[in-house]
Amino acid sequence: MEGEFCMSLKLEHITKSYGCIEAVKDVSFTSQGKHFIVLAGPSGCGKTTLLQLIAGFLKPDSGSIWIDDKEVQHAKPHERDIAMVFQDAALFPSMTVYDNIAYGLTYGGLSKQEAGQRVRAMAEVLGIDGLLKRKAEALSNGQKQRVSIARALVRRPKLFLMDEAFSALDTRLKAQLRLELAKLYQQLDATFLYVTHDRLEAMTLADTLIVMKEGVFQQIGDPLKLYRDPANLFVAAFLGTYEINTLQAYVDGNILAFEKECIKLSNTYEAQEVIMAIRPEHLIFSKEGMRGRIVLVEHLGDECYIRLAWQDHLFYMKVDRKVNIQLYDEVCFRFDPKEILLFDKTSEQRLFGK
Numbered sequence: 001m002e003g004e005f006c007m008s009l010k011l012e013h014i015t016k017s018y019g020c021i022e023a024v025k026d027v028s029f030t031s032q033g034k035h036f037i038v039l040a041g042p043s044g045c046g047k048t049t050l051l052q053l054i055a056g057f058l059k060p061d062s063g064s065i066w067i068d069d070k071e072v073q074h075a076k077p078h079e080r081d082i083a084m085v086f087q088d089a090a091l092f093p094s095m096t097v098y099d100n101i102a103y104g105l106t107y108g109g110l111s112k113q114e115a116g117q118r119v120r121a122m123a124e125v126l127g128i129d130g131l132l133k134r135k136a137e138a139l140s141n142g143q144k145q146r147v148s149i150a151r152a153l154v155r156r157p158k159l160f161l162m163d164e165a166f167s168a169l170d171t172r173l174k175a176q177l178r179l180e181l182a183k184l185y186q187q188l189d190a191t192f193l194y195v196t197h198d199r200l201e202a203m204t205l206a207d208t209l210i211v212m213k214e215g216v217f218q219q220i221g222d223p224l225k226l227y228r229d230p231a232n233l234f235v236a237a238f239l240g241t242y243e244i245n246t247l248q249a250y251v252d253g254n255i256l257a258f259e260k261e262c263i264k265l266s267n268t269y270e271a272q273e274v275i276m277a278i279r280p281e282h283l284i285f286s287k288e289g290m291r292g293r294i295v296l297v298e299h300l301g302d303e304c305y306i307r308l309a310w311q312d313h314l315f316y317m318k319v320d321r322k323v324n325i326q327l328y329d330e331v332c333f334r335f336d337p338k339e340i341l342l343f344d345k346t347s348e349q350r351l352f353g354k
Helices: 049-056 097-106 113-124 140-151 172-188 199-205 223-228 232-238
Strands: 008-018 020-032 036-040 062-067 082-085 157-161 192-196 208-213 216-221 245-258 261-278 283-298 301-311 311-322 332-333 341-344
Touching: 008 049, 008 301, 020 049, 020 062, 020 192, 020 216, 036 049, 036 199, 049 082, 049 192, 082 140, 097 113, 113 140, 140 172, 172 199, 192 199, 199 208, 199 223, 208 223, 208 232, 216 223, 216 232, 232 261, 232 341, 245 311, 245 341, 283 311
Parallel strands: 036 192, 036 208, 082 157, 157 192
Antiparallel strands: 008 020, 008 062, 208 216, 245 261, 261 341, 283 301, 283 332, 301 311
């Protein structure tokens, strides 16, 4: 299947409003060749609206959409050579798996022989070749979603869109289908655009991650890059298994002060009030330092997270499961100064020292 799907996607100043509500605000983005793009953000941020604009279900108020150097914002969905998978698999329940997958091919003018070859090849890739004669209504949720993916990909579209495709599934099935989707992406020379509000899906699936808030792209890039070097406090807080710890602070040169504590930083900054942030994995037990009480212990298999009460604040901390800790223990801890992130108090944009 190599070489069948390669394409480019370009958005130029896309805007879409519903009355006085601006769902998508002057969005631009360019992708060349094979990518797994994840568009992530909280519910209501505009990501599904943008996906529907790309698919052709909605028309932008302004701006242009290009697929393979062809301007398509005025084209109908079937003229854009895209395929889409929704949260609901939307299969024909009384039809067989084979007929569901082949539906778009037989109505697209392919011979039965060529359609059959494509269906069986795609079913084998997705591990559902043994289900081709079964009725769709007799499938599990995971099997239905695989059929839905096969039906979309078998058409060999230039662009493959997925809207919250796994959100209705249980945690174990989500993990299994994420793995299968990642493997499928490696096998196909396809561009995927996947919409989700799930932080784990965003981090594990994407090679290009777009974080969106209130209709605006906040940051675009490699998921680990965004995690380690967020452009603003929203991106820092959105990415991660547990919420990032934040405090109001004051920085002057390389000294960061908060409450009655001071930390020496490796970089220097202009004197100003800031928001400091640090992730749970960057809190460290110490013999001396800040003294807090453990008010929550959460064991997650090999990982353990605790909630520390310190003065009027609560911090999340990731700890080694082998460490002997008990609920309500008093412990000393500190922040790793190399991992502290500083943000402007007003704009919440990232501050970079000298």
